[in-house]
Amino acid sequence: MQAILYVCHGSRIAKARAEASNFVEQCKANINVPIQELCFIELAHPNIVTGIDICVQKGASRIVVLPLLLLSAGHAKHDIPEAIRQAKQRHPHLEIVLGEPFGVHEMMIDIVVDRIKEQAVPLDHESMILLIGRGSSDPDTKRDITAIAKLLQAKTNVPRVDICFLAAIRPTLEDGLYEASRSFYKKIFVVPYLLFTGVLMKTIEKQLRSLSSSNKQWILCNYLGYHPFLQNMIKENAQILLRANKGA
Known part of the structure; x- marks a missing residue:
């Protein structure tokens, strides 16, 4: 069974965490996948490894990890892959596919x-x-x-x-x-x-x-926020990664 794990940066600010959670709930409604969970890189719970554990507990055998990050820097290049490596040690038969940050788009x-x-x-x-x-x-x-x-x-x-x-x-x-x-x-x-x-x-x-x-x-001006255009980008990225499994 496939799952999507949304990875947000995390913040000590409650409003920031609420914005992330609300946005992910909107994304979930647009993607037809039974298991969809939210996790954070730092400063909030659950972390990435725990998020993967939750997906597995719900029956996931393949997880598409979607970083909700603006650019590809340290978190995307190092922190998220390291967390996935740790999770793979716990779940060696689990397939995990990592998506890209929003980037220059x-x-x-x-x-x-x-x-x-x-x-x-x-x-x-x-x-x-x-x-x-x-x-x-x-x-x-x-x-x-x-x-x-x-x-x-x-x-x-x-x-x-x-x-x-x-x-x-x-x-x-x-x-x-x-x-x-x-x-x-x-x-x-x-x-x-x-x-x-x-x-x-x-x-x-x-x-x-x-x-x-x-x-x-x-x-x-206002910070970018979780703009509706991001939902479109996430849905498009998720569908590409989810379809990749069907073509395998």
């Missing part, structure tokens, strides 16, 4: 555009976008955020899209805000490329409050 750009359009302020030639990534020591993170920024600029036709990061990579958030404040653009759309609320959003809000530039309009 057209629908991700559309989500960012939606978050910008939610604001009452229109984009124009006096506007720039500051795209803020979480950050990681994995070099692919900066490469992917740079690619997303280029696609975003092409889709919105704004004259400038800068990137910065909250941790581990330069330019830092402080660097990004400083450069934007020195630019001649009057409207700066600050876009957190984050999936859920939490400490990092509060960090961005605090930094923006500290800015004293009077000739700039700083527009903080």
Whole structure:
């Protein structure tokens, strides 16, 4: 019997965990698989190994593991595969298929555009976008955020899209805000490329409050959140991986 295990990042913030759980419930309703469970990489329960145990207890012989992560960095490349390796030791006859994070995808750009359009302020030639990534020591993170920024600029036709990061990579958030404040653009759309609320959003809000530039309009957009477009991506990825078993 097949199962799907949704892997979310995890957070100490109750609202973030609730957002993940609610989103996964919506995904479950769109996919015709009898066993579907949610687990977390860190900071919440159940963890990945326990999530796999639960699927097996419910009768799963093949599990499609779907990471609900924005980019392929340390969690996707190391933490999730290591948890799967541990689970395979416990269940040697179990087949586990690992999917990919959302990555650089057209629908991700559309989500960012939606978050910008939610604001009452229109984009124009006096506007720039500051795209803020979480950050990681994995070099692919900066490469992917740079690619997303280029696609975003092409889709919105704004004259400038800068990137910065909250941790581990330069330019830092402080660097990004400083450069934007020195630019001649009057409207700066600050876009957190984050999936859920939490400490990092509060960090961005605090930094923006500290800015004293009077000739700039700083527009903080909502974090990406569990947008309906993500449901489409998850359903498509799940169906491909589930069908792979039938063709084997």
